[in-house]
Amino acid sequence: ITIASLIIILLLLRHLSSATTLSIIPASLIFGGAMGNLIDRLRLGYVIDFIDVRLWGNFHWPAFNFADAAIVIGTFTLFYSLHQTGLFRKVYGHTHKTKN
Known part of the structure; x- marks a missing residue:
């Protein structure tokens, strides 16, 4: 599982090369x-x-x-930064719609 996680993070870092530092630092953690x-x-x-x-x-x-602490802090910070930069919307191709 650890090796698979490392491969996924390397791919994520490669994908985030044009992203903000706010995404790269947590992935590195x-x-x-x-x-x-x-x-x-x-x-x-x-x-x-x-x-x-x-x-x-x-x-x-x-x-x-x-x-362990680096993994947890990095994970929460990464999700927060991806949400803040709008990368989640870019990946999933939609935004949340609310009814008026």
């Missing part, structure tokens, strides 16, 4: 995070999640690493 996790997986056979957050009471956030 996703690519870098996927590469970091792939390196761990190839080197160790598993990914090391070393950030362990415990909040008030017994609430425990799932452990993660910087690569």
Whole structure:
């Protein structure tokens, strides 16, 4: 799955070459995070999640690493930037119509 994700992100980066920096940076974060996790997986056979957050009471956030954080931040930022630049409308060829 990681290798397929890397290929998709490379294709996306190639497609976004004429897009704004607001699209290229998040895609690069996703690519870098996927590469970091792939390196761990190839080197160790598993990914090391070393950030362990415990909040008030017994609430425990799932452990993660910087690569995971980069993937999540990059994904949300990419969707936001694609929406803001109108690339979603360009790809899907339509806009949302509302009834008056």
